[in-house]
Amino acid sequence: MARLVGTIALAIALSTGLGAAQLTPADAGAFMGTWTLSLESPQGAFEQTMVLKDEGGKAVAEISSQMAPDVQKVTDVTKKGGDLVLKFAGNFQGNPYDAEITMAPDGTDKCKVTFDVNGGQFTMSGTGVKK
Numbered sequence: 395m396a397r398l399v400g401t402i403a404l405a406i407a408l409s410t411g412l413g414a415a416q417l418t419p420a421d422a423g424a425f426m427g428t429w430t431l432s433l434e435s436p437q438g439a440f441e442q443t444m445v446l447k448d449e450g451g452k453a454v455a456e457i458s459s460q461m462a463p464d465v466q467k468v469t470d471v472t473k474k475g476g477d478l479v480l481k482f483a484g485n486f487q488g489n490p491y492d493a494e495i496t497m498a499p500d501g502t503d504k505c506k507v508t509f510d511v512n513g514g515q516f517t518m519s520g521t522g523v524k525k
Contacts, residue, residue: 433520
């Protein structure tokens with residue numbers, strides 16, 4: 395199980411962002427900037443850096459981690475109510491998957507984070523702190 399969790403986390407970190415960004419930087423508001431996302435898994439903490447920036451008038455995320463230091467661009471960035479939602483789609487070792495990161499504000503420069511794979515088949519929860 396622990397190996398599966400690590401494999402899924404790596405696959406997500408390496409996934410290709412798909413879809414058109416619909417959120418403007420103005421609409422993203424306080425989410426714009428650099429965040430540290432700390433997620434809990436059965437293997438322990440899994441940390442990623444997420445940068446939300448303006449690219450051609452659209453909010454675009456770039457995610458990296460120690461496990462996958464190459465920057466992953468995420469173009470499907472939206473808001474649901476006050477929450478920021480990042481969506482990924484990819485294929486890992488012949489297995490397609492969908493993933494979604496939801497960041498819910500939790501005070502100034504902090505958020506609660508949910509990292510969902512394949513509509514709830516695997517979920518990690520944690521926190522985000524703006525740098």
